[in-house]
Amino acid sequence: MRVLTTDLLDLFITRLANTWEVRLPILLPDGTRVIGSPDDGTPALHGGTVLSKPTAAFFPQQETLFTATKGEFQEPQAPDRLLFVLGFTPRDLACLRFIDRFFADGWRDNIYFRQRRNAVVAGLSGYSGPGGSLLPPAGGNCDLELFWDGTLWLAIPYSDSGIKIIAELPDTAPESAMELFRQATLTPPDENENLIKRASELLRADRVPDSFWAEIGDRCIACTGCNLACPTCTCFGVQDWRSATTVERSRMWDSCQLDGFMREASGHNPLGTEALRTRRRIHHKLAADPEKWGEISCFVCGRCDSVCPTGIGILAVTREMVARFE
Amino acid sequence: MFYLVSDKGRVVGVEPSTTHPVSRGGLCVKGWNAFGFVHHPDRLTTPLIRRDGELQPASWDEALNLVVEKLRNVQERHGADAVMFASSAKATNEENYLLMKLARAVFGTNNIDHCARLCHSSTVTGLAETFGSGAMTNSISCIDQTDVIFVIGSNTTEQHPLIGSRILNAVRNGTSLIVADNRRIRLARHAELHLRHTNGSDVALLLGMMHVIIRDGLADHDFITTRTENFAALAAAVADWTPERAAVATGLEAVEITTAAHLYAGAECAMIFYSMGITQHSHGVDNVRCIADLAMLTGNVGRPGTGVNPLRGQNNVQGGCDMGALPDLYSGYQKVSDPQQRQKFARAWGIEELPTTPGLPLTRAMNAASVGLLHGMFIMGENPMLSDPDQGHARTTLENLDLLVVQDIFLTETAALADIVLPAACYAEKDGTFTNTERRIQRLRKTVEPPGEACADWQIICDIAERAGYQGMRYSSPAEVMDEIATLTPIYGGIAYDRLDTHGLQWPCPDRSHPGTPLLHVERFTRGLGHFSPVIHRLSAELPDDEYPLVLTTGRTYFHWHTGSMTRRTHLLDREEPRSFIELHPDDAARLEVRDRDMLLVSSRRGNVQTEARVTTMVIPGVVFMPFHFAEGAANALTNNVLDPESSIPEFKVCAVRVEKLP
Numbered sequence: 001m002r003v004l005t006t007d008l009l010d011l012f013i014t015r016l017a018n019t020w021e022v023r024l025p026i027l028l029p030d031g032t033r034v035i036g037s038p039d040d041g042t043p044a045l046h047g048g049t050v051l052s053k054p055t056a057a058f059f060p061q062q063e064t065l066f067t068a069t070k071g072e073f074q075e076p077q078a079p080d081r082l083l084f085v086l087g088f089t090p091r092d093l094a095c096l097r098f099i100d101r102f103f104a105d106g107w108r109d110n111i112y113f114r115q116r117r118n119a120v121v122a123g124l125s126g127y128s129g130p131g132g133s134l135l136p137p138a139g140g141n142c143d144l145e146l147f148w149d150g151t152l153w154l155a156i157p158y159s160d161s162g163i164k165i166i167a168e169l170p171d172t173a174p175e176s177a178m179e180l181f182r183q184a185t186l187t188p189p190d191e192n193e194n195l196i197k198r199a200s201e202l203l204r205a206d207r208v209p210d211s212f213w214a215e216i217g218d219r220c221i222a223c224t225g226c227n228l229a230c231p232t233c234t235c236f237g238v239q240d241w242r243s244a245t246t247v248e249r250s251r252m253w254d255s256c257q258l259d260g261f262m263r264e265a266s267g268h269n270p271l272g273t274e275a276l277r278t279r280r281r282i283h284h285k286l287a288a289d290p291e292k293w294g295e296i297s298c299f300v301c302g303r304c305d306s307v308c309p310t311g312i313g314i315l316a317v318t319r320e321m322v323a324r325f326e
Numbered sequence: 327m328f329y330l331v332s333d334k335g336r337v338v339g340v341e342p343s344t345t346h347p348v349s350r351g352g353l354c355v356k357g358w359n360a361f362g363f364v365h366h367p368d369r370l371t372t373p374l375i376r377r378d379g380e381l382q383p384a385s386w387d388e389a390l391n392l393v394v395e396k397l398r399n400v401q402e403r404h405g406a407d408a409v410m411f412a413s414s415a416k417a418t419n420e421e422n423y424l425l426m427k428l429a430r431a432v433f434g435t436n437n438i439d440h441c442a443r444l445c446h447s448s449t450v451t452g453l454a455e456t457f458g459s460g461a462m463t464n465s466i467s468c469i470d471q472t473d474v475i476f477v478i479g480s481n482t483t484e485q486h487p488l489i490g491s492r493i494l495n496a497v498r499n500g501t502s503l504i505v506a507d508n509r510r511i512r513l514a515r516h517a518e519l520h521l522r523h524t525n526g527s528d529v530a531l532l533l534g535m536m537h538v539i540i541r542d543g544l545a546d547h548d549f550i551t552t553r554t555e556n557f558a559a560l561a562a563a564v565a566d567w568t569p570e571r572a573a574v575a576t577g578l579e580a581v582e583i584t585t586a587a588h589l590y591a592g593a594e595c596a597m598i599f600y601s602m603g604i605t606q607h608s609h610g611v612d613n614v615r616c617i618a619d620l621a622m623l624t625g626n627v628g629r630p631g632t633g634v635n636p637l638r639g640q641n642n643v644q645g646g647c648d649m650g651a652l653p654d655l656y657s658g659y660q661k662v663s664d665p666q667q668r669q670k671f672a673r674a675w676g677i678e679e680l681p682t683t684p685g686l687p688l689t690r691a692m693n694a695a696s697v698g699l700l701h702g703m704f705i706m707g708e709n710p711m712l713s714d715p716d717q718g719h720a721r722t723t724l725e726n727l728d729l730l731v732v733q734d735i736f737l738t739e740t741a742a743l744a745d746i747v748l749p750a751a752c753y754a755e756k757d758g759t760f761t762n763t764e765r766r767i768q769r770l771r772k773t774v775e776p777p778g779e780a781c782a783d784w785q786i787i788c789d790i791a792e793r794a795g796y797q798g799m800r801y802s803s804p805a806e807v808m809d810e811i812a813t814l815t816p817i818y819g820g821i822a823y824d825r826l827d828t829h830g831l832q833w834p835c836p837d838r839s840h841p842g843t844p845l846l847h848v849e850r851f852t853r854g855l856g857h858f859s860p861v862i863h864r865l866s867a868e869l870p871d872d873e874y875p876l877v878l879t880t881g882r883t884y885f886h887w888h889t890g891s892m893t894r895r896t897h898l899l900d901r902e903e904p905r906s907f908i909e910l911h912p913d914d915a916a917r918l919e920v921r922d923r924d925m926l927l928v929s930s931r932r933g934n935v936q937t938e939a940r941v942t943t944m945v946i947p948g949v950v951f952m953p954f955h956f957a958e959g960a961a962n963a964l965t966n967n968v969l970d971p972e973s974s975i976p977e978f979k980v981c982a983v984r985v986e987k988l989p
């Protein structure tokens with residue numbers, strides 16, 4: 001276990017940037033934290049979950065799949081430099097593990113792995129959450145993890161590249177910090193995680209009536225934010241841009257809260273109301289994914305609740321669901 | 327409100343600001359997709375000049391010299407006022423200011439206007455007369471502090487989704503909602519009271535409500551005495567408007583009108599929100615006057631959680647007005663007809679004399695051109711072919727011009743008719759400021775380079791000025807333009823880029839130490855005393871008859887923006903709403919033997935279009951609704967080019983049509 005002091009942070013990032021294409025939480029002029037490159041703003045590692053999901057480094061909102069010009073077919077090149085992405089909270093790392101598995105399954109999504117393969121994933125945990133609250137350590141799921149003990153970052157490697165990257169840092173982790181870290185690893189699951197589990201059971205037991213979804217769906221303005229912000233949402237749409245000589249095919253994040261997502265060519269839509277679509281969004285994560293993958297695909301990162309303008313993110317909805325139907 | 331994510335010179339996504347007081351971490355679907363058209367292959371990348379009937383690529387030198395030469399030529403032959411400049415509510419404040427400066431200082435005409443003419447000119451006129459300032463009186467955050475929200479003529483969750491969401495949240499927290507709009511919009515489903523009055527009867531509804539408020543002793547007499555004038559005239563004008571009479575005129579029950587009046591006037595704090603359903607009538611200004619009267623009558627102005635709140639639709643339509651892209655006003659609503667103001671601007675711009683008579687509103691300019699009284703148009707970022715009423719009239723007018731110059735990012739339906747097309751940079755490719763609906767001046771930051779030879783509007787305008795022999799438009803950046811705006815525009819006096827970094831500032835902001843103004847008319851109205859402005863109920867210009875038995879009202883859909891030049895090129899948005907449609911009530915559908923998704927022929931006295939049926943109880947029997955975004959099935963092929971006599975806004979909201987099923 002190594003140590004990264006605040007003084008060393010800038011230098012550490014500058015050094016990393018010599019080798020890697022670095023992405024990390026940065027501060028924008030209005031106080032928004034996003035995952036960006038070190039040139040775009042000052043590092044902002046404290047504050048917990050960043051609204052822009054770090055998984056977007058591997059699966060961006062829009063990306064080119066190929067370009068076809070007469071007699072020529074071009075796929076985007078693998079990046080010149082590998083990505084180093086810092087800023088995954090422990091929950092984000094669980095999301096990343098989930099989508100890694102999803103994109104690798106069956107047809108294996110080469111476009112995703114073009115960015116993801118050999119990229120370095122770095123987590124943030126410790127007392128670096130909002131207002132100094134504790135983010136329990138991930139203890140894996142990444143190449144290295146930075147754990148804030150209140151005065152410095154402990155750097156914990158989990159892979160060879162993680163070990164290599166932190167090799168130059170001083171290795172004198174104070175015993176007090178080590179003790180904090182050990183204790184933090186024992187943190188029990190929080191209330192929200194239990195809530196999601198209980199809601200999942202309700203849904204799987206079919207105990208949530210349609211009238212509930214009608215009521216919730218009536219508040220959905222179809223902004224798509226809940227899907228686009230969610231690190232485990234992987235649905236995308238495909239478009240072709242044609243000019244006289246070229247076709248460029250790209251994909252972009254799509255949303256099951258949109259009517260067109262399931263609309264049939266006839267114009268009929270089996271999910272033609274907000275109620276059905278909202279049910280589907282939550283049902284998918286809490287009931288369908290557990291069947292397919294053996295686990296709930298919501299890791300309670302809180303993003304959908306942050307972006308939903310009308311307060312029907314997954315936590316708000318499951319809280320209401322559990323209160324009413326359990 | 328949001329940041330763009332870029333990668334190797336391309337915009338690849340959007341991230342909401344988490345700290346912004348309006349968006350608060352959220353965005354609407356158009357916001358989340360705002361990057362989608364930026365690199366579209368249809369972007370204009372080079373100037374085009376019409377040669378042998380076809381638009382052909384040209385150099386900037388050729389194109390801009392030709393623009394100047396031809397504008398001058400038209401002016402030499404027909405006078406300075408034979409050309410019209412149309413500015414854009416999508417362009418920045420700096421660009422709007424510069425285009426109005428170009429029109430006035432360089433080409434010597436006050437013929438400058440922009441599409442606020444089509445959306446909120448009634449507000450500018452109506453609220454200037456009653457309050458002295460034609461802008462939203464309160465801030466969006468006031469929604470959290472109010473007891474009653476009265477939404478009239480605004481489909482807020484679709485057209486201003488974040489404001490609509492905030493209203494929905496307020497309702498969940500106990501705020502009462504009254505919706506007056508005969509479409510069953512989402513807000514109506516959450517309203518305590520939904521008034522489905524007939525199209526064009528807003529004045530009758532509001533007069534009826536005011537009658538009840540005075541009759542039942544709910545007027546705020548302290549406020550009326552200390553803060554307003556001309557109350558007696560208002561009281562006289564509403565005296566006959568019993569709820570029973572208003573019920574007949576509106577198609578409502580008298581008790582609905584009484585309930586609405588009691589609910590609104592009984593609240594400690596009540597806010598009114600309105601939009602195009604109020605303004606786009608041949609009596610749009612009267613509608614606005616009634617709203618202002620209603621608010622003053624109940625003392626709902628000048629306090630948090632109250633106010634008259636016109637919702638501005640485009641990103642910078644407030645700014646377009648503020649910057650004086652208007653035929654009678656300089657920036658900051660300073661009058662062209664006032665010799666002192668004229669002199670101030672002339673001196674600052676280094677011009678001997680500025681034109682004295684107010685210019686033509688855009689809609690009247692189109693009419694003037696159609697009868698050969700106007701010969702050249704310079705249109706920046708507007709698409710009148712789809713946005714103006716009576717498309718047939720718009721087309722022949724534009725085709726008959728001696729000179730049509732269009733500066734845009736795509737070859738719009740209007741640009742396709744132009745003699746010269748100038749390729750502009752889009753919002754992601756330039757710096758500047760926009761002013762939102764709550765008067766908040768905010769920074770726009772360049773993220774990527776424009777495609778090909780496309781160039782920012784402000785640079786093109788300055789280049790034209792230079793070629794026209796004017797040296798007073800040399801700026802190194804938009805920040806410098808803003809500095810000039812600040813010196814000439816008292817309400818923007820304290821605006822400078824270094825002050826806008828976080829969340830901008832709300833005008834009036836008269837000096838550099840001023841924190842901005844979230845609430846207008848606090849201790850006094852901008853004009854001094856609030857002026858009650860009584861009106862007479864007038865019917866819409868074209869009512870249904872045997873030949874054209876249905877009322878057509880037009881508007882927008884959630885997924886598209888205006889004439890769709892950007893949103894129809896954004897994959898997800900166009901997928902959601904791919905084609906023109908018409909909403910009609912199941913009763914009308916049954917009578918016409920029409921089923922959902924049947925193709926229909928819709929005709930009015932102006933023209934006809936084919937469009938798809940959407941059978942729904944969103945509309946009331948006898949009324950049909952069409953969005954105007956679509957070039958194929960264009961609603962504005964049908965609408966009536968009749969204008970409000972004061973604001974010159976067209977009556978987009980009411981005309982008579984006939985619907986037939988296509989074989």
Ligand code: SF4
Pocket residue numbers: 095226229230231232233285297298299300301302303304305313314315
């Ligand atoms: S909390 Fe919301 S955004 Fe986060 S993983 Fe769960 S569903 Fe997705």
Ligand code: SF4
Pocket residue numbers: 219220221222223224225226227257304307308309310311312313
């Ligand atoms: S974030 Fe909320 S309003 Fe937006 S699509 Fe999701 S549920 Fe609907």
